[in-house]
Amino acid sequence: MGRPPCCDKEGVKKGPWTPEEDIILVSYIQEHGPGNWRAVPTNTGLLRCSKSCRLRWTNYLRPGIKRGNFTDNEEKMIIHLQALLGNRWAAIASYLPQRTDNDIKNYWNTYLKKKLSKIQNQSSSRDDHEEGFSSSQPSMSRGQWERRLQTDIHLAKQALSEALSPEKSTSLTHHDQKPSSSSSDQTLSTTTTYASSTENISRLLKSWMRNPPIKRSGGKTTTTTTTTTTTTTSSTNTTLPNNNVDLSEAFESLFGFESFESSNNNSDFSQSPDQDHESKPNIGNNAHQLPFSLLEKWLFDETVTTTTTQGKEVVLSDMILDENPNFF
């Protein structure tokens, strides 16, 4: 199947998108709807590969995207879902209707992962001084744990099947969680949650007018010297290993989570060309009017365990909240 990469062609522009390109792309998608990305560059005249167009749309221009300022609830959900699903960012993003998988992935890699590992280190170092502490659930036998897991799973299944509703987002409060979020993000993302594409574009332009591009090359035509960056190459499930696999596998095996997920993607979340959500499932379109509360209750409950560097099983939220009351 040795298909050549689509972006190897001559004359394909790379690098940051300009507002003009954004406008062209948005106006095209507004007219034709998302999809058939292969045709987008040729029909719009954009010197971008189809993949780049799709990425720009799904991660930036698509309506309904909330940027920056992850709320407490969002953080908790990401932590729990990551523990449950692993680095399946798209699946995680499907539970956070306003967030892109890329955004969540970045937030995890740059912020949450460090936060959690820091807390884990604190926890494990303290555990070293506590004799006889072998588990966060010392009084819970394996059988009890499994029963509890099944109960939780049942609860989650119930909640997911009947309760997913995008309205939950309105109940989420907006806090400045990230101390170093960019100023543009801070000014832009506080109020607008479901913005239209034109709003996205206008805010882009505003930002652009405030900070006109000094000299955006628009494409990396020169090969940069490869300086070895200190990027921490993350293996999957870096901080929350083996145990999570079991958990998610159990989740899947017990009641077919995969099928639920795929059904979300294929039926409930299918979109007409007029709908702007392309890869982002429109959670709860035809769901009952019971918001995330049940799911959240489960997600924010103490059932997700992780493993410390010493191999100890620790309930994540307990650990987080016990060790650091100001975590959220």
Added chain:
DNA sequence: AACTCATCCAACCGCGGGCAT
């Protein structure tokens, strides 16, 4: 003020699945 280092995040890359032929 100038420089270095750390962090953030938009965008790229490559892989794999699904589908059509």
Added chain:
DNA sequence: GATGCCCGCGGTTGGATGAGT
């Protein structure tokens, strides 16, 4: 079944920016 195309996903990169010295 084999092949090719399209699309989505997760991992990674590198430029921009902020913080520290």
